[in-house]
Amino acid sequence: RTAERLASFDGHGALSDGTPVPLLANVGTGDDARAAAEAGAQGVGLLRTEFCFLGRDAEPTVEEQTAAYAEVFAAFGDRKVVVRTLDAGADKPLPFLTDAEEPNPALGVRGYRTDWSTPGVLARHLEAIAAAREGSGAEVWVMAPMIATVSEAVHFQELAHEAGLPVCGVMVETPAAALTAEQILDRVDFVSLGTNDLTQYTMAADRMLGSLAELNSPWQPAVLRMVECVTRGAAASGTTSGTHKSVGVCGEAAADPALAVVLVGLGVDTLSMSPRSLAAVATVLASVDATEARRLAVLALEATSASEAKDAVRSQLPVLAELG
Numbered sequence: 001r002t003a004e005r006l007a008s009f010d011g012h013g014a015l016s017d018g019t020p021v022p023l024l025a026n027v028g029t030g031d032d033a034r035a036a037a038e039a040g041a042q043g044v045g046l047l048r049t050e051f052c053f054l055g056r057d058a059e060p061t062v063e064e065q066t067a068a069y070a071e072v073f074a075a076f077g078d079r080k081v082v083v084r085t086l087d088a089g090a091d092k093p094l095p096f097l098t099d100a101e102e103p104n105p106a107l108g109v110r111g112y113r114t115d116w117s118t119p120g121v122l123a124r125h126l127e128a129i130a131a132a133r134e135g136s137g138a139e140v141w142v143m144a145p146m147i148a149t150v151s152e153a154v155h156f157q158e159l160a161h162e163a164g165l166p167v168c169g170v171m172v173e174t175p176a177a178a179l180t181a182e183q184i185l186d187r188v189d190f191v192s193l194g195t196n197d198l199t200q201y202t203m204a205a206d207r208m209l210g211s212l213a214e215l216n217s218p219w220q221p222a223v224l225r226m227v228e229c230v231t232r233g234a235a236a237s238g239t240t241s242g243t244h245k246s247v248g249v250c251g252e253a254a255a256d257p258a259l260a261v262v263l264v265g266l267g268v269d270t271l272s273m274s275p276r277s278l279a280a281v282a283t284v285l286a287s288v289d290a291t292e293a294r295r296l297a298v299l300a301l302e303a304t305s306a307s308e309a310k311d312a313v314r315s316q317l318p319v320l321a322e323l324g
């Protein structure tokens with residue numbers, strides 16, 4: 001049965017009680033996007049726009065950028081595509097945007113912050129995203145990486161609106177953004193958790209250092225508490241405004257089927273991952289109902305380490321054995 005379910009995945013993730021969990025894809029290029037659509041993704045939860053910029057010594061023109069994004073939008077028809085604006089710096093240095101001499105690049109001028117040191121690049125980038133959206137039927141959402149304050153989120157939203165992009169959110173990659181998620185969501189339309197960076201910054205453990213892999217795990221109970229802080233913030237903001245705003249996860253955590261169950265149990269609405277993980281995540285989500293997902297989330301929150309959380313949850317999900 002599991003093999004059949006894996007083969008017949010149609011992109012519509014749901015728990016066994018019918019609670020929908022939209023499953024989206026992380027993509028970079030038009031080729032990626034076509035393969036993701038083919039694999040059944042319901043849309044794109046993270047378009048890594050750096051692909052258009054990496055390996056170049058100058059900013060691509062607005063026209064070049066527009067063509068690259070339009071190719072991705074075209075692969076998804078009228079479905080949702082969440083575009084992350086340029087995330088340069090740290091693990092993704094760019095000669096014309098980031099300072100190679102920074103002593104701590106992961107804590108430096110990266111992601112959204114490059115708009116302070118090199119103004120104009122972000123505005124042109126948003127102009128290209130808006131132009132690509134204009135010529136497509138896709139539902140385009142735009143979000144900024146590496147946000148740490150409510151005021152940055154508001155400023156990004158102003159830039160996006162000026163460019164003609166109506167749906168605007170931010171990534172939650174810093175503990176600062178997680179702790180202020182309610183206030184951020186009072187202003188912007190959605191958030192997406194970048195658990196790779198959120199883990200690195202919560203655990204003070206460099207994501208590039210293999211020797212810190214156990215600390216640098218999204219299974220760390222402290223990271224899961226950060227996630228819960230965000231979903232609670234979203235619920236509180238929704239109670240005040242009467243509208244629940246979407247909390248997604250687009251870091252590697254979403255591609256781990258057992259962790260996906262925990263994330264949904266913590267209140268996450270959508271999951272975005274590498275297309276090859278979609279069917280396995282859908283299969284495991286379909287093996288639990290909302291009450292069970294919540295029970296497993298609490299089990300993970302109460303563990304004393306990442307490996308304890310992971311073992312405790314995995315031992316309660318018999319379907320994992322069938323995945324091989």
Ligand code: PEP
Pocket residue numbers: 046087173193194195196197198250251252
């Ligand atoms: C993340 O930080 O989880 C994320 C999705 O972005 P990246 O891995 O590109 O930093």
Ligand code: MG
Pocket residue numbers: 145173194196197
């Ligand atoms: Mg990141």
